[in-house]
Amino acid sequence: MRVTRVFAAAFVLAVAASEASAQGRRAAPAGEPVETRPPNGRDQKPAFPGQTRAPQPAQPTRLQTETVAEGLVEPWALEFLPDGRMLVTEKQGRMRIVAANGRLSEPVRGLPEVVDAGQGGLLDVALDPDYTKNGLIYWSYSEPRQGGNGTAVARGRLLTGGEPRVENVQVIFRQQPTFQSSLHFGSRLCFAPDGTLFITLGERSFPQSRVKAQALDNTLGKVVRIHPDGSVPKDNPFVGRENARPEIWSYGHRNIQSAAIDSQGRLWIVEHGPRGGDELNRPQAGVNYGWPVITYGIEYSGQPVGEGITAREGMEQPLYYWDPVIAPSGMAFYYSDRIPGWRGNILIGGLISEGVVRLVLDGERVTAEEWIDLGARIRDVKVDPSGAVHVVTDEREGRILRLLPARG
Numbered sequence: 001m002r003v004t005r006v007f008a009a010a011f012v013l014a015v016a017a018s019e020a021s022a023q024g025r026r027a028a029p030a031g032e033p034v035e036t037r038p039p040n041g042r043d044q045k046p047a048f049p050g051q052t053r054a055p056q057p058a059q060p061t062r063l064q065t066e067t068v069a070e071g072l073v074e075p076w077a078l079e080f081l082p083d084g085r086m087l088v089t090e091k092q093g094r095m096r097i098v099a100a101n102g103r104l105s106e107p108v109r110g111l112p113e114v115v116d117a118g119q120g121g122l123l124d125v126a127l128d129p130d131y132t133k134n135g136l137i138y139w140s141y142s143e144p145r146q147g148g149n150g151t152a153v154a155r156g157r158l159l160t161g162g163e164p165r166v167e168n169v170q171v172i173f174r175q176q177p178t179f180q181s182s183l184h185f186g187s188r189l190c191f192a193p194d195g196t197l198f199i200t201l202g203e204r205s206f207p208q209s210r211v212k213a214q215a216l217d218n219t220l221g222k223v224v225r226i227h228p229d230g231s232v233p234k235d236n237p238f239v240g241r242e243n244a245r246p247e248i249w250s251y252g253h254r255n256i257q258s259a260a261i262d263s264q265g266r267l268w269i270v271e272h273g274p275r276g277g278d279e280l281n282r283p284q285a286g287v288n289y290g291w292p293v294i295t296y297g298i299e300y301s302g303q304p305v306g307e308g309i310t311a312r313e314g315m316e317q318p319l320y321y322w323d324p325v326i327a328p329s330g331m332a333f334y335y336s337d338r339i340p341g342w343r344g345n346i347l348i349g350g351l352i353s354e355g356v357v358r359l360v361l362d363g364e365r366v367t368a369e370e371w372i373d374l375g376a377r378i379r380d381v382k383v384d385p386s387g388a389v390h391v392v393t394d395e396r397e398g399r400i401l402r403l404l405p406a407r408g
């Protein structure tokens, strides 16, 4: 035990040399929005004041960045185990346990095969709310199937002594229908305080699949809510409705790769928009979030999406949107005082934006937006119990970085 501690201390000294400072990107002065480029949807107007381009905070956050671990291949998701180690997925299909000193375990054995293509692979991971008692973990992945592939969620008991492995693996959810696509799998996993599991999904991107986000007979472009064993909660909004999948919670989504539960137990998501049109939403039971009928932004081709409209009766407006996009990844709420002024903020990993996007909230309104520039595509964001922010970088030689207030 003593030897381990000494080794850990030596490692921290070693990483100290690679510390770099990070701070809010200041393309524009304080009080102005960080985004200064013109929107892609040139003629589009927000539905209410403050729906996009909130001002930057008066003072930029000054942080220091440390490298906690290296050598991960395209890491996708990070979760803390109760003992301080980290569970990390690698998109190509591996899961590893990362010790506090940065040492990587062998890949966890017993995971099912994944389709490692495009956006597909081994994706999110989550711990059971009773993990300390039952050892259960849950993971999402693109599942190879007859005629194509689809997002699936499995669970199993994680054994971390010796060579790590999962046992009693059970698939608890399969997105339907199967589709041949390497795009828009979603898929974050979030446990609500009532013990139900939210799964956020994509619509597989193609014109013939994305329209299914508006239909209730499938699980493309949906948020789904199930019990941990895969059964459907009786109070889901479409239980008992004809031609509707009972596991659906909300619909009309594009590709949700960002999700977190707030201190009141509510689910928040950020979904990837088209060219322009990333959206912050707080999905509520049975509500239609509009894709692909209404959206901000335009097609990658430059054409309007559908009729090119941003609002329609019966379709919910995003709480906030970005045009141009940030390309959201993982997301976390910050409930600590360790980084002053951040309590209650949303932190969103940015792929294109290469850092962390921080949103200050007043209720459901975004009142300020700051970009923490990290110079690398960020794939997940997690806060450890001490209030240190951890991110994984979306790289062939991926890293875990730790963000703390700058010294001095």
Ligand SMILES: [Ca+2]
Pocket (backbone or CB within 6 Å): 077, 078, 079, 124, 125, 126, 189
């Ligand atoms: Ca996760």
Ligand SMILES: [Ca+2]
Pocket (backbone or CB within 6 Å): 252, 279, 289, 290, 291, 294, 295, 316, 317, 318
């Ligand atoms: Ca929407």
